[in-house]
Structure formats: C-alpha cells, structure tokens
Amino acid sequence: MGQKIEQDLQRFRKIVRGKIKSNLSKYISRGEMIGKKGNDLVSIPMPSINTPQFRYGSKGSGGVGVGEGQPGQPLTKPQDGEGDPQAGDQPGGHILEVDLTMEELADILGEELALPRIEPKGKKNVVTEKDKYSSIRNVGPESLRHFKRTYKKALKRQISTGTYSPTNPLVVPIREDKQYRSWKEVPKPDAVACVVYMMDVSGSMTDEQKEIVRIEAFWIDTWIKKHYQGVDTVYIVHDAVAHEVDEHTFYHTRESGGTKISAAYEMANKIIDARFPPTEWNVYAFHFSDGDNWGDDNAKCQEILKTQLLPKLNLFGYGQVESPYGSGEFFEHVNELTDDHENVVVTKVPDREAILASIKEFLKTGR
Amino acid sequence: MTQLGFYNTNLPPHLRILKDEIEGYARDYGLDFFETIFEVVDADDLNEIAAYGGFPTRYPHWSFGMQYEELSKSYSYGLSKIYEMVINNDPCYAYLMRCNHTVDQKLVMAHVYGHCDFFKNNAYFGHTTRKMMDEIANHGNRLRRYVERFGEDEVEGFLDKCMSIDDLIDIHSVAIKRRDDPHAAPPKTDDGEEDEKPVRFKTKDYLTDFMNPPDQLRAVEDEKRKAKAQQTPPHFPERPEKDVLLFLIEHAPLKNWQKDVLSIVRDEAYYFYPQAQTKIINEGWASFWHSTIMTQKVLQPSEVIDYADHHSGTMATSSKRLNPYKVGIELLRDVERRWNMGQFGAEWENCDDLDKKRSWNTNVGLGRQKIFEVRKIHNDITFIDTFLTPEFCVENKLFAFNYQDQTKNYVIESREFEKVKQRLLFSLTNFGKPWIYVLNGNHANRGELLLRHGYNGVELKVPEARDVLTNIQFIWGRPVHLETVIDDKPILLSFDGSDHTHQTIGGDHDTRGKSGTKTK
Ligand SMILES: [Zn+2]
Numbered sequence: 001m002g003q004k005i006e007q008d009l010q011r012f013r014k015i016v017r018g019k020i021k022s023n024l025s026k027y028i029s030r031g032e033m034i035g036k037k038g039n040d041l042v043s044i045p046m047p048s049i050n051t052p053q054f055r056y057g058s059k060g061s062g063g064v065g066v067g068e069g070q071p072g073q074p075l076t077k078p079q080d081g082e083g084d085p086q087a088g089d090q091p092g093g094h095i096l097e098v099d100l101t102m103e104e105l106a107d108i109l110g111e112e113l114a115l116p117r118i119e120p121k122g123k124k125n126v127v128t129e130k131d132k133y134s135s136i137r138n139v140g141p142e143s144l145r146h147f148k149r150t151y152k153k154a155l156k157r158q159i160s161t162g163t164y165s166p167t168n169p170l171v172v173p174i175r176e177d178k179q180y181r182s183w184k185e186v187p188k189p190d191a192v193a194c195v196v197y198m199m200d201v202s203g204s205m206t207d208e209q210k211e212i213v214r215i216e217a218f219w220i221d222t223w224i225k226k227h228y229q230g231v232d233t234v235y236i237v238h239d240a241v242a243h244e245v246d247e248h249t250f251y252h253t254r255e256s257g258g259t260k261i262s263a264a265y266e267m268a269n270k271i272i273d274a275r276f277p278p279t280e281w282n283v284y285a286f287h288f289s290d291g292d293n294w295g296d297d298n299a300k301c302q303e304i305l306k307t308q309l310l311p312k313l314n315l316f317g318y319g320q321v322e323s324p325y326g327s328g329e330f331f332e333h334v335n336e337l338t339d340d341h342e343n344v345v346v347t348k349v350p351d352r353e354a355i356l357a358s359i360k361e362f363l364k365t366g367r
Numbered sequence: 368m369t370q371l372g373f374y375n376t377n378l379p380p381h382l383r384i385l386k387d388e389i390e391g392y393a394r395d396y397g398l399d400f401f402e403t404i405f406e407v408v409d410a411d412d413l414n415e416i417a418a419y420g421g422f423p424t425r426y427p428h429w430s431f432g433m434q435y436e437e438l439s440k441s442y443s444y445g446l447s448k449i450y451e452m453v454i455n456n457d458p459c460y461a462y463l464m465r466c467n468h469t470v471d472q473k474l475v476m477a478h479v480y481g482h483c484d485f486f487k488n489n490a491y492f493g494h495t496t497r498k499m500m501d502e503i504a505n506h507g508n509r510l511r512r513y514v515e516r517f518g519e520d521e522v523e524g525f526l527d528k529c530m531s532i533d534d535l536i537d538i539h540s541v542a543i544k545r546r547d548d549p550h551a552a553p554p555k556t557d558d559g560e561e562d563e564k565p566v567r568f569k570t571k572d573y574l575t576d577f578m579n580p581p582d583q584l585r586a587v588e589d590e591k592r593k594a595k596a597q598q599t600p601p602h603f604p605e606r607p608e609k610d611v612l613l614f615l616i617e618h619a620p621l622k623n624w625q626k627d628v629l630s631i632v633r634d635e636a637y638y639f640y641p642q643a644q645t646k647i648i649n650e651g652w653a654s655f656w657h658s659t660i661m662t663q664k665v666l667q668p669s670e671v672i673d674y675a676d677h678h679s680g681t682m683a684t685s686s687k688r689l690n691p692y693k694v695g696i697e698l699l700r701d702v703e704r705r706w707n708m709g710q711f712g713a714e715w716e717n718c719d720d721l722d723k724k725r726s727w728n729t730n731v732g733l734g735r736q737k738i739f740e741v742r743k744i745h746n747d748i749t750f751i752d753t754f755l756t757p758e759f760c761v762e763n764k765l766f767a768f769n770y771q772d773q774t775k776n777y778v779i780e781s782r783e784f785e786k787v788k789q790r791l792l793f794s795l796t797n798f799g800k801p802w803i804y805v806l807n808g809n810h811a812n813r814g815e816l817l818l819r820h821g822y823n824g825v826e827l828k829v830p831e832a833r834d835v836l837t838n839i840q841f842i843w844g845r846p847v848h849l850e851t852v853i854d855d856k857p858i859l860l861s862f863d864g865s866d867h868t869h870q871t872i873g874g875d876h877d878t879r880g881k882s883g884t885k886t887k
Contacts, residue, residue, distance in 0.1 A: 002412075002415050004424055004425075004427070005415045005418060005419070005431060005432060005435050007427060007432075008418075008427060008428060008429055008430075008431040008432030008433075008435065009432035009433075009435055009436055010432070011427075011428075011429040011432055011519075011523070012429035012430070012432035012433045012436065013432070013436075015429055020520070023524070023527065024527060048433055048437070049429070049430070049433060051430070051527065051530050051531050052531050052831045052834035052835050052838070053531055053532070053534060053800070053831070053835060054534070054535075054800065054801045054803055054820070054827060054831075054832055054835055055800065055801070055827070055828050055831060055832075056799070056800070056801060056825045056826070056827065056828070057825070057826050057827060057828040057829070058770045058775075059770065059772060059825065059826045060769075060770065060824045060825040060826060061769070061770045061825050062767060062768055062769030062770060062777070062780060062790050062793075063689075063767075063768055063790055063791075063794050064689055064765055064766065064767055064768070064787055064790045064791045064794065065688065065689065065765070065766055065768055065779075066688070066689055066690070066763065066764055066765055066766075067764055067766070068764065069766065069779045070779065071766075071778075071779050071780060071781055071782065072778055072779065073778060073779045074774070074776050074777065074778045074779075075768055075776070075777045075778065075779065
C-alpha cells in the first residue's frame with residue numbers, strides 16, 4: 001500500500017474511532033457491506049462518513065428501474081430515490097462482482113484449518129448427502145482456465161506462506177496457481193452445530209476492538225457453516241450483566257460500566273442446556289474480551305468453565321483483544337485450563353494483522 | 368503503490384503485442400484518441416488508484432482513505448473487483464490488473480479505447496484540461512504545503528467544508544463561457560479582468576503554480592479586488608449565480624490559502640463533472656466498441672466462454688437498478704439499427720401504420736455515421752431525450768417508481784413511456800442533486816448571503832441542508848439563508864453562526880424570528 005493512501009486511511013480510521021475531533025461525527029455510519037452469495041449474505045462492517053450536502057429527501061422523489069411488476073407494486077428496497085442516483089461515478093471505472101459462494105470463500109481459508117472433533121450428532125441418522133462442488137485441476141485446456149479459481153489458488157498459497165493479510169489483500173498468481181474447470185462430487189456429513197459468540201461490550205472495549213471481533217467471528221462463522229448442514233448461532237453481550245441479542249445488536253451495542261465475565265458464561269450454559277443439549281448438538285463457544293474482569297469474579301469463571309461449560313463443548317475459544325486501559329489478566333486464568341482441557345484454546349489478537357493467526361489457532365488441523 | 372513509471376509503460380511483451388493489435392483495430396473502426404498508456408498494476412495498487420479517482424495521487428484527505436478501505440475490503444472478501452480504470456488526460460492512462468486472464472486484458476483494452484475516443488471527441492469534455500495528471504499532482508503539493516504551514520486539523524477542517532459544497536457548480540457555464548475564473552489558464556477575456564491580473568512568467572500550464580506561487584499572485588489580486596469591492600452594489604450578483612463556489616471564492620472573506628483550497632476543489636469538480644454527466648453514453652460507447660472489437664476481431668474460439676462470462680457479468684441487470692452499461696449499449700445499437708434502416712426523419716415520425724413501421728427498411732446504412740455523431744454532441748440527458756423510444760422501454764422493461772408518503776416506501780408508478788422518460792431525465796439532471804443559486808450576497812443590506820433552492824417538486828433533506836448551511840456560514844463569515852420548500856410551504860432556513868432558524872416566507876411573518884423556530 002502506498003504511503004499517501006496509508007496516511008489518508010489512518011486519518012479516516014482515527015476520525016471513525018473518535019480519536020480526532022471532527023464535526024463529521026454525526027455523519028459516521030457503521031454500515032455493513034452486504035453481498036449476496038447464493039443463499040447466503042456476506043456482510044462486512046464498513047464504517048463510512050457521508051459528508052453533508054444538499055440532497056433530495058424522499059418526499060416527491062422517484063426514479064427508473066428495470067424488471068417485472070405491476071404499477072402499485074412496492075419495490076423491495078428504496079432505490080435511486082435516496083440520494084446517489086449516479087452510482088459509481090468513478091471516472092470510466094466500474095466494479096465487477098466476483099461470483100464466489102460462501103463455501104468458496106471458506107475454501108480460501110484453506111486446507112490448513114479443520115474443525116476439531118466434528119461428531120455426527122442429531123436426531124436424524126447420519127446421512128451422507130452428495131453435493132456438487134465445482135472441481136478444479138491444475139492442468140487442462142486453455143478454454144477451461146478459470147480466473148476466479150486461479151485467483152483463489154493464489155490467495156490460498158499466499159495464506160499458507162504467510163504473505164496474505166485479510167486487511168491488506170494483495171494477490172498475485174504465479175504459474176502454479178493456474179486452475180482449470182472440471183467436476184466432482186463430494187460427501188458432506190449431516191451434523192448439526194451451534195456456535196455461541198460472547199463479547200465483552202463494557203466501556204473499555206473500543207470500536208476498533210469490536211471490529212476485530214467482527215472480522216474474526218465472520219471468518220469463524222464462514223468456516224463452521226461450511227462443515228455443517230445446519231448451524232444455529234447464539235450471541236451474548238455482557239458487561240456486568242449478560243444479554244442474549246441478535247447478530248446486528250451484537251456488533252453494534254456499546255455498554256458502559258464494569259465487567260463480570262461469569263454472567264456471560266452462566267447465560268451460555270443455561271442456553272445450551274435449554275436449547276442445544278450436547279447429546280444432539282456440536283457446540284462451539286467463542287468469547288472475546290479485553291481481559292479486564294472484576295477480581296473476585298475470575299475464580300467463578302474458572303469454576304463454571306470446568307464444571308459446566310467445557311464438558312459440553314467441542315471447543316471453547318477465548319480471544320483476547322488488546323486492552324488499552326487495564327491489565328488483560330483474564331487471559332492467564334483461561335490459559336491455566338488448557339493443561340487439563342484439550343478443548344480450550346486461547347489466543348491474543350492485538351491488532352488486525354493477528355486475526356488470521358488467531359483463527360488458525362482456534363481451528364487448527366488435528367486438534 | 369511505491370512508484371508508477373508514468374512515462375514508461377511496463378507492459379510485458381505479450382500485452383504490448385495485444386495492445387498494438389487492438390489499437391490498430393480501434394483506429395480501423397474510426398476511433399480517434401490520444402496516445403493511451405497502459406500500466407500493469409496489482410489489485411492493491413488499482414484499489415488505491417481507484418480511491419484517488421483514477422490518479423496516482425491526490426491531496427491529502429481522509430475521504431480517499433475511506434474509499435480505499437471500501438474497495439480493498441470488498442476485494443479481499445471476494446465481493447468485487449475493479450475491472451477497468453482510465454483517466455481523461457493527454458496521454459490517456461489506463462490500468463490493467465496484473466492477475467487478469469488474457470481475455471480480460473483484451474476486453475479491457477478494447478473498452479478503454481472506446482473511452483479514450485469519447486474523452487477526446489465528446490463536446491462535454493471539450494473544456495476539461497488534458498494535463499490533469501500534472502494538475503492533480505500540483506494540487507496535492509499545494510495542499511501538503513498548507514498542511515505544513517497551518518496544521519493538518521486546520522486544513523482538513525476547511526477541506527471538509529469545501530467538500531460539503533463541491534457540487535454547487537454551474538455545469539452549463541463552462542459550455543457557454545468560463546467567467547473570470549480566478550483559476551483558469553489565462554484566456555483573453557474582454558471584460559477588463561485581464562489588466563487586473565499581475566503579470567505571470569510564461570510557463571507551461573502545469574508548472575504555473577510552482578513558478579508563480581498562487582499565494583503571492585492572489586495577494587496582489589485581492590488588493591485590487593478590495594478596492595473594487597468598495598463600489599459593490601447593494602444587490603449582487605446581478606443574476607442568480609449557480610456557481611456558488613466561484614461566488615464564494617470571489618466574495619467570501621477567505622484567507623489566501625483557503626481561497627486556493629476552494630479553487631482546487633472547484634477545479635477538480637469541473638474536471639470530474641463531465642464523467643458523471645455522460646455515464647450512460649460513455650459506458651455505452653466503450654461497451655459497444657469492446658463488444659464489436661472482441662467479437663469481430665480479437666476473440667480466439669477458445670476464449671468465447673470466458674468472454675461471454677465476463678461481458679454478461681458487466682451487462683447483467685442485477686436487482687432492479689438501471690445499469691448504465693446496458694442502457695447505453697442497447698440504446699446505441701438501437702440508434703445504429705434505426706439509422707441503417709432509415710427509421711428516422713419526418714416521414715418515419717408521421718407514419719401511423721404500425722405494420723409499415725415494423726418492416727420499414729430503406730437500407731440507407733447511415734447507422735455507423737450516426738452513432739459517431741451521437742458520441743460527439745450528446746450527454747446522457749440529451750441522449751435519452753432524443754433517442755429513448757417507447758419500444759425500447761417495453762423491450763428493456765423500464766418502469767418509473769416513486770415514493771409514497773403514506774406508506775413510506777417506493778412503488779412502481781407506471782410503465783408509460785412519457786412517465787419513464789420524465790423520471791429518467793429528472794434523475795440525470797444536475798447529478799440528481801437539487802439546484803442551488805446565490806440570490807444575494809448583500810441580503811438585507813447587511814452583507815448576509817441569500818441562497819435559493821430551485822424547487823421542482825422534490826424537497827430537501829432538511830437536517831442535512833442545515834449542516835451545509837453551517838459550513839457555508841463558516842466560509843461566508845456572516846449569516847446565511849436558504850429559500851426552500853418544506854411540507855409544500857415556502858420556508859427560509861437561516862444560520863447566523865450560532866442558531867439555526869426557519870420561518871415561513873411571505874404573509875405577515877416575513878421578519879426574522881417572529882414565526883421562526885430555533886434549533887441549535
Ligand atoms: Zn467503462
């Protein structure tokens with residue numbers, strides 16, 4: 001990345017994180033970029049600042065669309081009416097969607113990741129269902145050469161050699177990356193899984209730290225969904241108390257006040273007992289925090305983990321983001337458990353560059 | 368991006384051969400363009416260049432960082448990639464992504480020659496500088512110098528305000544006549560401005576600002592302006608001025624560096640405007656040529672699948688949005704077909720016999736000639752206005768939609784030709800933005816600034832408009848007012864530097880504050 005754009009980017013991030021006083025703060029939107037891939041929506045957090053300008057409101061507005069439909073029929077989404085009718089006014093430039101499915105996206109993360117201890121569970125018998133995957137070979141007729149696959153192969157290679165970073169993507173295919181189309185069928189086990197995401201949203205967590213959690217959870221989610229037919233997700237946020245929330249709230253709430261991690265663990269435990277009995281579900285839990293906790297709560301957390309949660313979980317992952325304010329001592333309390341519990345994994349995620357390493361640690365092959 | 372070798376294309380040999388081949392075809396077809404230089408760059412570089420609006424560098428501002436983040440995130444998560452990028456300059460610069468398949472490189476090259484021909488020949492680009500590469504770099508240097516002298520926060524804060532009004536320019540003024548633009552290269556003007564300018568050293572345009580520091584030049588100009596301002600009439604401008612930026616540059620009490628920053632923002636707005644003004648016809652033209660050159664000349668049989676894949680990807684009308692590429696190319700093809708078959712002119716227009724019209728073919732073969740003329744004289748609005756036909760609307764399933772106040776959503780309004788055309792033209796008019804004029808720079812004889820929103824049936828987003836007024840007030844230094852319409856009533860929005868007020872215009876209440884509502 002060039003030095004100048006790097007400076008502009010840092011400046012933008014500082015404004016978004018409120019580290020620079022700016023009159024634009026009310027124009028910061030913490031939107032998400034959504035892409036539809038097959039039946040799945042890919043959404044990526046995308047903060048932006050919309051400089052105020054004279055714009056048309058909705059009243060009296062309209063536009064022109066393309067497609068079927070009778071007069072009077074509502075459009076699914078507000079269209080050109082809301083500002084921005086000249087989408088993409090980059091000079092002579094335009095954006096082309098790369099047509100990747102979620103599964104292909106997950107493939108990018110590569111063969112080095114695997115889910116620990118996948119067990120066929122579920123009320124139904126284990127059914128091996130045949131799914132069509134587009135298969136690819138590295139030799140073939142030129143007419144079947146496949147740009148997307150070539151690109152992905154290069155991406156994969158770069159991930160495995162450590163030259164790729166999700167936040168600073170630069171992909172350069174070499175000859176060995178060339179891929180050609182062919183087809184094969186692979187079996188996919190029918191197993192059900194539940195993933196519980198817990199996040200500390202107390203006052204000490206900054207927006208950047210939540211963004212890191214968001215990116216990391218996105219990839220974990222993508223990866224797990226690749227392996228299961230049905231995945232249920234549970235989101236819990238906590239400060240001194242815990243709440244179960246929907247996905248959107250999970251990434252956008254901001255609480256203040258102190259931290260009592262045991263509140264989240266207790267709630268996770270209750271939810272698992274009530275809705276996802278481990279006899280029928282593969283259950284994964286991930287907890288992200290900056291490691292600050294009320295001192296006398298630490299022992300209680302260890303107790304709940306040891307006696308309640310860990311026996312029910314395929315995996316418990318604890319990811320600790322950098323604490324700008326406190327000691328981050330909670331990391332050690334979870335780390336102590338790793339000696340006796342092979343389903344506990346701890347990682348530290350000091351910045352975005354560390355996200356990929358942390359995911360690999362959580363989902364490492366052969367664990 | 369570390370360093371692009373601007374005057375040295377680092378095309379690998381196989382791409383250089385392709386370039387020569389495709390350039391030859393483009394010329395054979397009659398396309399006429401400046402020399403075109405292709406740079407081969409990596410995805411990350413392309414994202415950066417795209418964030419900078421096609422240029423290798425810009426002045427420092429967070430908004431470019433934001434653009435970059437969006438592009439690079441979208442790319443890294445596999446959602447999108449930029450596929451072509453070309454800038455209006457002499458020579459033209461275009462970028463090829465290093466990891467693209469050869470068939471994509473061919474397509475992009477063919478497409479780019481279409482754009483380059485359009486840039487050179489379309490009337491709406493006539494006024495644009497062809498040395499923008501140098502000018503933009505120069506703007507960057509000037510801004511960086513101000514940042515060093517006055518501090519990042521100060522300069523950025525001011526830039527933020529300028530960008531909040533960078534669309535308040537007069538798109539027609541450049542076609543008619545550039546007024547005494549303080550920043551235009553010195554064309555002889557006959558309004559007496561000439562002798563007001565200090566003598567410049569004769570230099571190449573893009574070196575001007577190094578050789579003649581704008582600060583000094585402007586200081587001299589300012590002195591003279593101040594003297595002139597003594598005689599300022601109580602009501603100015605004489606006619607409503609749509610180039611609000613120019614008005615502010617000339618009359619707001621700005622420091623020299625601020626004036627220069629505002630001029631830079633204005634110059635760049637005028638440079639980029641024609642691209643927004645010709646999105647449909649320009650993309651249509653480029654797509655027409657990539658499709659013609661690829662299918663008739665370049666494509667190897669083995670590449671047909673990939674090409675079809677990519678071409679249809681570009682042309683796909685995903686969602687219900689109008690795709691400028693698709694509308695542009697289809698309409699151009701329609702024009703070519705009609706002029707080949709003689710389906711134009713009075714006789715054609717007046718023919719009421721549908722059967723006769725359907726089989727109408729005089730074999731005049733004027734299609735190619737006609738579309739070359741179209742690309743020369745039309746922008747999106749005149750293109751649509753002249754060539755959109757009811758048949759085209761039906762065939763391409765166009766519909767008009769509008770906002771329902773009761774249900775707060777958009778519904779399909781009509782498929783009637785006139786309605787569709789009217790909505791389409793409206794969305795293209797003035798970037799789809801409201802019209803704002805300066806009415807008076809000495810409002811109420813107190814040096815206050817009075818603006819008018821040229822209301823045409825669609826109301827403003829009021830809270831946002833207030834914030835723009837705040838920014839304009841900062842620049843103007845005195846209270847500012849905007850006449851607009853809210854809930855079907857004429858309203859005056861005002862900001863005096865500390866309070867926002869609004870009051871109904873007309874009736875007995877046309878005094879400040881009386882029926883006004885205060886909001887902080
Ligand atoms: Zn194009």
